[in-house]
Amino acid sequence: MALTEFISYLSLEKNYSSHTVNAYKKDLQDFQEFCSERYEEPNIDNIGYPIIRSWIVSLSEKDTSNRTINRKIASLKAYYKFLQRTGEIGVTPLAKHKALKMSKKIEIPFSEQEMNLVLSSIAYSDDFEGSRDKLIIHILYCTGMRRAELINLKINDFDDAANTIKVLGKRNKERIIPILNETKQLYAEYIAKRNNLEKIQDFEYIFLSKSGNKMYETLVYRIINKYFNDVSAKVKKSPHILRHTFATHLLNKGADLNSVKELLGHSSLASTQVYTHNSIAELKKVHMSSHPRSGKK
Known part of the structure; x- marks a missing residue:
């Protein structure tokens, strides 16, 4: 089976992050386990569509969401396309598959008031962790970068003189994001x-744990939840919601969609347009409160 070669291809040629590669690997291993248990066929390279369809039914019966099922099938599609390119198979079994319908996922950003409360009203501890946590929240909100991009920031990426920060995005695509004077102050x-930590293991990286090791993803998530739990009743509080908040607040203030696209590091405008939902809601509110024919006094 070519699974090992496929995983290497994703990592070395496609330059996918370890998180993405592991997600693909798990989806394929889950399908392999299903085929082995249900059909006594551990080799998934020449599986027909009826077996894939039975896996979809099995996942659905376990109340797996259509979004998750579509993601798993997308992993299979990528694998079978790889087998086509390498000549292992002639036709992908998913050639005529249609994705399951999904309800639109609307993520609610933090309000400007909530952001002001977190960044201006909370008393952060006057130590390494307090300074680090505030800078993390500030950078995520003021740059819109992804969590993985944040934890991979290096000391050399921060350009104090140019007021910019260099970010290595998906597929190793670099972009330069402007920073605020407040960012520079918090960074300093x-x-x-x-620099006063007793022992630093990963000195090249900006964000470290208190043990001196490179920051890890779950720690960033816990930091966001810790501080936003005090100021927000929203169910979802995550680094991605801060990215969503960054884009929404810029668009609400009249920022150009293409400029926001570049700041976020999106490859297509369609990816950025998902953030316009709340901007349109804001425009409707302004329209209703301001137009002479709205009936509002």
């Missing part, structure tokens, strides 16, 4: 405390 305060 954090670095001073960071």
Whole structure:
């Protein structure tokens, strides 16, 4: 089976992150396990569509969401396309498959008031962790970068003189994001405390744990939840919601969609347009409150 070669292809040629590669690997292993248990066929390279369809039914019966099922099938599609390119198979069994319908997922951003409360009203501890946590929240909100991009920031990426920060995005695509004077001040305060850590293991990276190791993804998630739990009743509080908040607030203030696309590091405008939902809601509110024919006084 060519699964090992496919995983290497995703990592070395496609330059996918380890998180993405592991997601593909798990989806394929789950399907392999299903085929082995249900059909006594551990080799998924020459599986027909009826077996894939039975896996979809099995996932649905376990109350797996259509979104998750579509993601798993997307992993299979990528694998069989790889087998086509390498000459292992002639036709992909998913050639005529149609994705399951999904309800539109609307993520609610934090309000400007909630952001002001987190960044201006909370008393952060006057130590390494307090300085680090505030800088993390500030950078995620003021740059819109992804969580993986944040944890991979290196000291050399921060250009104090040019007021910019270099970000390595998906597929190793670089982009330069402008930073605020407040960002520079918070960064200087954090670095001073960071340099006083007893032992630093990963010195090249900006964000570290208190043990001196490179920051990890679940820690960033816990930091966001810790501080936003005090100011927001929203169910979902995550680094991605801060990215969503960044884009929404810029668009609400009249920012150009193409400019927001470049700041977010999207490859297509369609990816950025998902953030316009709340901007349109804001425009409707302004329209209803301001237009002479709206009936509002």
